[in-house]
Amino acid sequence: MKEIVDIGIGSLALGFLLMVIPIAGFIYFKVKIVKETVIALIRMVMQLSLVAFYLEYIFAWNNAWVNVIWVCVMILVGTFTTIKRAGLTYRFFILPFAISGFISILILDAFFLGFVIHLDYVFDARYFIPISGMVLGNALNHNIVGISNYFGRLTKEQDLYYFLLVNGDSRKNSLAPFIRSAIKSGLNPLIATMSVIGLISLPGMMTGQILGGSSPMVAIKYQILIMLAIFVGCSLNLMLSILLANRFAFDSFGRIKANLFKK
Amino acid sequence: MGNMIKCEKINLSFPGQLICKDLSFEVFAGESICFSGPSGKGKSSLLKVLMGFITPQSGNIQIDGLELNSDTIAAIRNKMIWLPQNSNLPVDSANELSDLLQMNAEQVERFQQFQDQLGVRECGFDKSFAEISGGQKQRIVLAACLSLDKPIILLDEPVSALDDHSIDLLFATLNSLPDKTIVSTSHNKKWIDYCNRTIEL
Known part of the structure; x- marks a missing residue:
């Protein structure tokens, strides 16, 4: 090689x-x-x-604790960046977004590194840190789009939310159209990327692996896995972020809190 | 006939604006009442108090025997339908409305019947709301709400966008639902005369 x-x-x-x-x-x-x-x-x-x-x-x-702490730092930086970029207030959203990031990474790393790639040592820095980073980095972008859409529409179209809250049969259903729109807006760009990958774009990880001396076949297999991980990670992170944030963004009467956005 | 809504000593004010002081009233099942008064007096706010969207500074509210609080609010809202003022909802068709309200087949059928009764059948389910008038849209939204068949009807300025003929159709439709309790806001004389009682703000 x-x-x-x-x-x-x-x-x-x-x-x-x-x-x-x-x-x-x-x-x-x-x-x-x-x-x-x-x-x-x-x-x-x-x-x-x-x-x-x-x-x-x-x-x-290559110490498991150091690696885990490092990934936790990445999750926290992602959390703060999402909140800042979406223009939200920190006090309501740090906890739900951090928990969502943590759960997404836990599930993805356990599944892909443990079950799919069968690593003996799941916390191996060479796999654990870059793959978590790839997932978190992508999840960050899509989360910002989805979360901004969700709380932006909910605030702008609150008449519809309140209309559905009274006339509909549950709070879950009154939020459903806003959640659907947020998930679509957050994940549509990723679906578009996935559908043209290899045709009009060569992903960074694959390019890096090939430059690093891996065979294209190995690089592509990793790329397919990482795309799956990114898609699942982004979807999971966005859906969890919305569901958990809902616990903090509404009062006990189901009213949207007035100070969700930073002035 | 028992009371459906009972409000005791409601005090509600916003910064620089007193809406009501020690307001008490009861609405009996099957009765229709109207909050009337000039614009900006807080008529809509009182409807929002009944729906739990605004919490008054003090006072007790009971709806169909349930004390209004955060534990009962979901059950209370399940007894109500609400036609918002102007019906300026970001919805584009009757079809979309029935989807958003997750109507079952029976409710969709009633939706069509109420569209008939309110004179907006020709708008159908697919026609874009951008192609119809504000009054037609308001009647379609009302038809959708009525099809949900809940005992309490809250109407915020229900006739503000309607002509005389449409108002008569609305009266005929509501007359066909004698067991419903109606709480409304309006300063339209025809509507005020239609209601059993008026509370002036």
């Missing part, structure tokens, strides 16, 4: 030259996202450099 060609720091820096194109476009069209783009780039470089640094240690150490 061929050794992967390492990228020198100079070559890596050279890659940044390409950023001139989008930034020139932003300036030309007066799109005010240059500052945000530069900040995001700096954050990406710093975060990934840090990740590389501590993953070296975490992989070398």
Whole structure:
């Protein structure tokens, strides 16, 4: 198997030259996202450099507790990011979103790493951390879309919710149209991605594995599994997030709490 | 005839606005009452109090023998239907409405009958609400609510978008349901005259 060609720091820096194109476009069209783009780039470089640094240690150490704590940190960061991006208030949503993330990862890792791949050591950092990260990273994006849709519509169309609450036969049914819409909006992009994967997109994990020296067949099998894990993880996380958040977002009379969104 | 709704010493106010002070009233089964008064006086808010959407500062509310609180609210709502003001719901057809209300076959059949009685049969189930008038939409929503066959009917400004002929059809429809208890809000004279009693706010 061929050794992967390492990228020198100079070559890596050279890659940044390409950023001139989008930034020139932003300036030309007066799109005010240059500052945000530069900040995001700096954050990406710093975060990934840090990740590389501590993953070296975490992989070398390969201790179950450290790995579990690391995944829990990822779940918490995902929770805070979802709440912030959806514009919600922290106090109602930290617990339900964190629990949803934790349950989703627990089920997925146990199933895929334990039953499907048959790892002897499920908490092996080389599998446990990247696969949890892939699932959580994707779940984050889709959760933000689904959760924003759910609470946004529920607040904007609360007349419909209250109408169904009185005229319908249960609170569950009065929330059903909002839950359906949230799940659709959250998962539709993922269904679209899944249906064209390999045709117009080569997923990052597969590309990484091939670059890392794996055979395309092995890389594809992993990719299929990871897509399944991502889809199940995103669906599970979104549905659980909504169901658990419902316990905090309504009062005992079924009324939508007034301060769900950050002012 | 027993009372269906009993309110005792209801005090309700919003910042800078007093809605009612020590308001007590009873509504008997089969009776129709109307909260009347100028716009912005809180007529709709009183209906929302009965549905548990607004909690008054003080007072007791009993509906069909149940004290209104968080434990009984689901059972109380199951005894009610509510036609909101303007029926400005984000719903596009009678079909969608029956889906949202998860109507069974019997309720769908009654829905059609009430559409007939209220003079909106020609709108059918599939016609988009964007193609019909506000009054027609309001009558379709009312037909859907009535088909659920619950004992208490809450109507918020039921005739605000209706012409005289449609109001007569509404009276005829409600007259065919003598055992229902109706609580409404309106400042329409024809409607006020139709109701058994009026509570002025």
